[in-house]
Amino acid sequence: MTDPETMPRHATPCPPRSQSGLxxxxxxxxxxAVKTAAQAALAAVPASAATIGTVDWxxxxxxxxxxxxxxxLTSIAGLPEVDSGASVRQMAGK
Incomplete structure (x- = not known):
């Protein structure tokens, strides 16, 4: 990051860009989705698999x-982490 003290007087530091809702x-x-995929992969490996070679990869x-x-696809309806659970359609309309 650039120190404002060492910048020329005519230059101003750019504020950090905020990401859009989308x-x-x-x-x-x-x-x-990555977390869900990892959970599903673990669940799909049978407990009876004696060796790594017996798993149906x-x-x-x-x-x-x-x-x-x-x-x-489920996240299109909304995620609680983003815009208080707004759907993609609601976010796009902003």
Missing amino acids: ANWAKAAAVR PLVAGTAALSAMMSL
């Missing part, structure tokens, strides 16, 4: 991907 939503939705990956997609 950018905040995208970030929060992506974090939620395509099934685990497919379950995780589907869970992430469902999480993103």
Whole structure:
């Protein structure tokens, strides 16, 4: 960060840019989708798998991907972390 004391008098520091509501939503939705995918992947690995070679990895990956997609679709209705739970449609109308 630039020290205002060392800047020329004609230059002013730029204020930090704030992210828009949709950018905040995208970030929060992506974090939620990744967490959901990880939880689904762990749940898809059977407890009876004796070794790593006996796990059906395509099934685990497919379950995780589907869970992430469902999480993103659900997040369109709104996330409590962003704009007090406003939906994407409400945020876009601002």
